[in-house]
Amino acid sequence: MSKTVNPATLGLIEAARAVAQGRISAQALTEACLARIADWQPRVNAFIKLEADAALKAAKAVDRARKRGAKLGKLAGVPLAHKDMYYRAGRETSCGSAIRRHWKAEDTATALQRLDAVGALDLGRLNMAEFAFGPTGHNYHYGHARNPWNTDRITGGSSSGSAAAVAARMVFGALGSDTGGSIRQPSHYCGLVGMKPTWGRVSRAAAMPLSYSLDTVGPMTTRVEDNALLLELLAGADPRDPTASDRPVGRYVAAVRSGAVRGLKLAVPRRYFWDKLNKPSAECLEQALKVFAKLGVKIVEMAPPDMAPITAAANILVSAEATALHGNWLRTRPNLYSDQVRARLENGLALSAVDYIDAQRWRSEAVAAFLAAMNGADAIFAPVADRPAPTIAETDVAGKPEAGKVIATLTRLTRPINYLGLPGLTVPAGFVRGGLPVGFQLIGQPFDEEMLYRLAGAYEAMTRHYERVPA
Template identity: 55%
Template sequence: MSTEPALMTLTAVAKAIADKHLSSHEVTRSCLHRIAQWQPHLNAFMAIESEPALKAATGADAELAKGNIKGPLHGVPLAHKDMYYDAGHVSTCGSLIRRDFVATTTSTALQRLKDAGAVRLGTLQMAEFAYGPTGHNAHYGPVQNPWKLGHVTGGSSSGSGSAVAARLTFAALGSDTGGSIRMPAHFCGVTGLKVTWGRVSRAGAMPLSQSLDTVGPLAQTAEDCALLLGLMAGPDPEDPTASAAPVQDYVAATSASIKGLKVGVPKSFYVDDLDADVARALDQTIALLKTEGADIVQVELPDQRQLSSACQLVLAVEAAAFHKRWMIERPQDYGPQVLMRLQNALAIPGVTYLEALRWRGAALAAHIAATANVDAVIAPVAPIVAPSIAESDVGGAPGAEAVIQRLTRFTRPINYLGLPSLAIPAGFTSSGLPVGMQLIGRSFDEATLLTIGGAFQRATDFHARVPALP
């Protein structure tokens, strides 16, 4: 067991508190100590709630002493992306428009974690209205990558990726509409789970794109993500799109063998135009999975470029629809890049949007047919590692738009199809930047992805490495 509680995994620290080897108060104090050290360098937190967190931790310890344990997260301090409404608390959504917005309801996902005993540490930075893939924010500044300051974290769950990597929180909720959980996981060297569309309720989470948004966790390990998914998944009367599909024992799945599982390697697209470090990590990941007992086969996927374009179109139109009133009444309160993207979407014809929606069923059927003989598909999260903040700044770098297009190339198709994907740390470059791989699965089969992720993490230590304080 680590002498610094904040360095433990979510699963380990929850058990330590439940077994009374550690108190919630000392665990919370350990997190707050690291936050004080790292926050000036990272800008990962939107709000740090030290005194309320310590008071809640003390209360959790008192309840545990009386034999009252709320659930599997009893006394565990967590912070989440600042787009999950929590009644009585400000939720800025990374924007000026909602800088003073006080929620009157609590998001279902957040409430289920609170019901399991979690303690609130504060809120985490994010791209403005979750509409940006890098971690830039025109209002509150960029979030820094703890592995190499001056480099992006990935977005829009920028604070979540950075804070989990630096061990400021044991896990954090993110959201994934076009890759916003998986990209921060890749760039920051943590594990991130994009769930099947409808697997976790979105009630009380700020919407971006109603037919693409998903709620999911970032954490150190597949096991940690499994624990959180099991607590959050399931139907919700507040969200009619939340599925009633059975909730599996996801934690148990992470300890299962992968012997005999078939993992598909795409013949094109996801293996094209990769940076050398990413290509090497992909080859090494495939080799390790084979050593662990998986059968590796090649798969020919349908044209992923069409899926990516369709995702961009749907996302743009649905985001513009949500923001229409504010674009008319408060355009000056948007960052220039976000406003430009929203305004451009107003020019997309309704017929084009509807065609993109209607094509989704056929596209999913084609994907299912192409992957019928495999349990999961392995692919990089992005073809490159974290670029610098300067070179990905649309307002300041002439080639920034091209950089950003490369970042999201491998994530958007999965959102369009509504499929689950688990991002896992899979290596580091010679300069110390993380590299992540994603496992793409069948609808509502997160368990198989977590099985493969768990096996990979038992055989590697990439997920356990911790960045050094600058």
């Protein structure tokens, strides 16, 4: 490997291939990431707990296995780290909270087991919004995560540490979770590829729940192909999670590599999704649409159904289910919650069983209406958020009357897709003035993640935004 290339800035698949071919040792790759962490962690606060010694020990074991000719897993020796809500037996898992600051899990999440099985290294536990219940990245117990492109700006949440760590090239990929936009929105703010798969596509066993009806597990990476590989490894049925689908896992990496998008149809829902989009973001997304058009993709207008009741129904589900999960702690340890999270949980107490049942009952009707509005399009192209990352100061609204409005604004374009259960993939669209990233989301038919990766892969090959790295 060239000495001029920092190994930590490689793509995930590139790094795995370099280790497998002996062009770099797993130890050297891990040390490159640790050096990057030493530089960036004080700036962005991505990690709650770094587990460097364990990762180096595992890396050396990979190197010994390669030297003796043992067959290596697809991610052998590749450093990853994950949102601190994925349980690992015997390890502390805080879920970004004071309540679970020293809690140790008794089981290991299926998602972690599947990455362990292919040799991935785990560098530690990443920062997150408290109990994954916040879209900004603020955390009043462990410190706020900061955006590597501008540390005065938010990462987005709740997968804040995952976004910061991957964007700063501290690790090659990370697990996030998405209940109202918590993978897609931080990926937009930090210039990443982030997949919220179809509800049920990836097991949630031994991962902290927030809202059973909406929670999804997905990967965050710098490149589309890397993201596709992680989803291939993560997806599939799991006897430990009855909601995990037994539908066959797609050939996601092959979809990225195919490059065959000519003749596909991309629907653009101007109404609602473009209503509040600021001018720099709109210009960036229009350029992205031009790239798709050059690739031979047909761009068509779409009239979406009324999104307001869809968002309202999603809010009912997350409020009721989260409050039910936290009911005992709300009664016995309310003082250990931050003001913002406690206030949001208490709001759920005002909902009736009728409200909740109506929100569940209307779901299939809303999905049918949304898919019908696609009118045969292969996917939807939409903004992720109305603007690039706002500042940490202007979104620091814990305990303030405007908190609800700020939260609603940040998740307005992502939360409806969680209610509909559809796959959504954030793809970097470039940068606006001042160097802040902007992304778009591709929304697909249920379990058609392959189509999203196919489109995203062709777009990325033309634009290569991942080559720009935070300085």
